[in-house]
Amino acid sequence: MTLQTVLDDIRKRPGTGEVIPVIDPVTEEQITEFTDCGEEVVNDAVARAKASFESGVWHGLPARERAKVMWRIADLMDQHADELAGLDSLNTGMPMAQANMIVPTCAEFFRYYAGWCTKLNGNAYEVQMEGGVSGAYANMHAYTRKEPYSVVGLIFPWNGPVFNACAKLAPALAAGCSSVVKPAEETPLSALVLEKIIAEAGVPDGVVNLLTGYGHTAGAAITAHPDVKKVAFTGSTEVGKEIVRASAGNLKKVMLELGGKSPVLIYDDADLNMAITMAAMGIFVHSGQGCVCGSRIFVQRSVYDQVVEGIAMVANNLQLGGPKEEGSVIGPLISQKQLTRVMGFIDEGKKDGVEVVTGGHRLDRKGYFVHPTVLTNVDRGMRLYQQEIFGPVVTILPFDDDDEAVALANDTSYGLAATVWTTNLARAHNLAKRLEAGTVTLNCQLVFDHNVPFGGYKQSGWGHEFGREGVEAYMQTKSVWAQL
Ligand code: NAD
Numbered sequence: 256m257t258l259q260t261v262l263d264d265i266r267k268r269p270g271t272g273e274v275i276p277v278i279d280p281v282t283e284e285q286i287t288e289f290t291d292c293g294e295e296v297v298n299d300a301v302a303r304a305k306a307s308f309e310s311g312v313w314h315g316l317p318a319r320e321r322a323k324v325m326w327r328i329a330d331l332m333d334q335h336a337d338e339l340a341g342l343d344s345l346n347t348g349m350p351m352a353q354a355n356m357i358v359p360t361c362a363e364f365f366r367y368y369a370g371w372c373t374k375l376n377g378n379a380y381e382v383q384m385e386g387g388v389s390g391a392y393a394n395m396h397a398y399t400r401k402e403p404y405s406v407v408g409l410i411f412p413w414n415g416p417v418f419n420a421c422a423k424l425a426p427a428l429a430a431g432c433s434s435v436v437k438p439a440e441e442t443p444l445s446a447l448v449l450e451k452i453i454a455e456a457g458v459p460d461g462v463v464n465l466l467t468g469y470g471h472t473a474g475a476a477i478t479a480h481p482d483v484k485k486v487a488f489t490g491s492t493e494v495g496k497e498i499v500r501a502s503a504g505n506l507k508k509v510m511l512e513l514g515g516k517s518p519v520l521i522y523d524d525a526d527l528n529m530a531i532t533m534a535a536m537g538i539f540v541h542s543g544q545g546c547v548c549g550s551r552i553f554v555q556r557s558v559y560d561q562v563v564e565g566i567a568m569v570a571n572n573l574q575l576g577g578p579k580e581e582g583s584v585i586g587p588l589i590s591q592k593q594l595t596r597v598m599g600f601i602d603e604g605k606k607d608g609v610e611v612v613t614g615g616h617r618l619d620r621k622g623y624f625v626h627p628t629v630l631t632n633v634d635r636g637m638r639l640y641q642q643e644i645f646g647p648v649v650t651i652l653p654f655d656d657d658d659e660a661v662a663l664a665n666d667t668s669y670g671l672a673a674t675v676w677t678t679n680l681a682r683a684h685n686l687a688k689r690l691e692a693g694t695v696t697l698n699c700q701l702v703f704d705h706n707v708p709f710g711g712y713k714q715s716g717w718g719h720e721f722g723r724e725g726v727e728a729y730m731q732t733k734s735v736w737a738q739l
Pocket of ligand 1: 471
């Protein structure tokens with residue numbers, strides 16, 4: 256599909272008539288627009304998904320056949336990689352190099368989960384009890400089956416449109432589920448290409464149903480729908496809580512990948528050059544719009560000044576700009592709304608006396624660009640210290656010993672990720688035990704693999720994506736008993 260076809264096609268999608276503009280965050284100009292699909296279109300999509308599940312066109316296929324189709328999706332994604340990367344880059348403002356790096360990883364989700372299709376077995380059990388109501392327990396056989404959740408709702412945010420879509424679609428398809436899929440209203444473009452690829456690869460009609468609309472309309476209708484048996488959601492903790500409330504109607508199952516306020520501990524024995532560079536990139540990459548961004552850095556007091564200075568220097572050397580601007584490594588924030596939110600945190604902090612080591616302002620140009628910002632002299636009660644900002648803003652505080660570092664790191668309602676930089680291996684692994692986070696990285700940051708489970712502790716989520724857990728999240732376990 257050419258860019259123009261995508262921009263035209265999205266205008267033709269059915270809906271309520273309420274127009275949603277798609278804005279280029281680099282130029283602040285409208286790229287295209289579409290109509291909010293609204294509840295009626297959601298209901299139709301769920302009905303199609305349900306019919307496809309009941310007919311068995313997908314989950315009823317031999318697992319190896321589903322796997323072949325998933326490999327074809329990955330191959331087609333590779334063929335259309337430039338297009339997908341170009342759309343995500345245009346839609347989010349991320350540098351082309353970054354989008355080009357991410358899209359092949361997204362295709363791999365389908366290859367990785369294609370491998371799982373043929374391995375989703377239950378277990379056989381020895382029955383231990385004797386007697387029982389029938390008086391004949393001794394000669395019984397029990398086993399479990401893994402069965403797909405029929406129709407699932409997949410809802411995700413704007414920060415990595417192709418990535419977020421594939422992270423959910425690939426395991427849902429491997430499990431045999433039919434789905435309704437809602438990308439963020441800010442970034443629906445690449446999903447249209449994915450929709451075409453999925454159909455071309457041979458996924459039968461009705462198995463994957465794309466919905467383009469707002470969260471409070473389309474998203475809420477998916478979450479409340481009685482025929483949607485599970486919602487897999489990535490987004491903010493605030494909306495995650497709304498989803499849990501809305502799911503109560505049919506007690507649908509919910510998987511949540513939510514926000515973070517991830518700590519990074521830097522010790523004086525660390526490889527400081529590496530720690531400084533990675534800790535800076537770990538917050539400023541993608542303008543801080545990554546769930547695992549390390550937005551709270553804690554530094555052992557003896558090297559505190561050196562690390563603050565180093566991170567500020569990296570921040571000052573990062574070139575901001577749009578994907579077409581030569582040399583740019585950091586793009587803009589996604590929207591005016593996000594810009595206002597991020598600047599609100601910074602301005603409030605300034606009033607409350609934080610020290611702005613560098614940044615603290617938007618760029619004097621078109622586009623939602625905020626200078627990478629380093630804040631010190633931060634009070635732990637401040638809103639900017641407690642809440643997820645999802646922008647290029649980091650606070651840096653000193654600590655003296657392990658106990659203080661752990662207490663500072665765990666003093667948050669979030670628990671998505673944590674990082675330790677030290678050459679003392681015993682300390683690193685002891686801290687990995689004590690840190691309250693679903694992912695702990697030791698002497699590395701921004702790492703990911705399709706095979707390694709990812710999920711949040713505390714208010715950062717429920718359940719896991721990636722790995723075996725990631726596909727089992729789309730399946731339920733049935734126990735079967737047989738009298739022999
Ligand atoms: P958001 O919660 O506002 O929106 C996410 C998605 O939910 C969008 O598609 C939106 O339309 C939809 N939505 C909004 N209200 C809804 C409702 N009432 N019912 C159903 N759906 C609704 O999040 P955002 O601002 O788009 O994204 C940023 C957030 O996502 C950050 O908090 C970030 O940490 C989080 N995130 C988490 C992960 C992770 O894996 N843990 C990954 C990426 C982003």
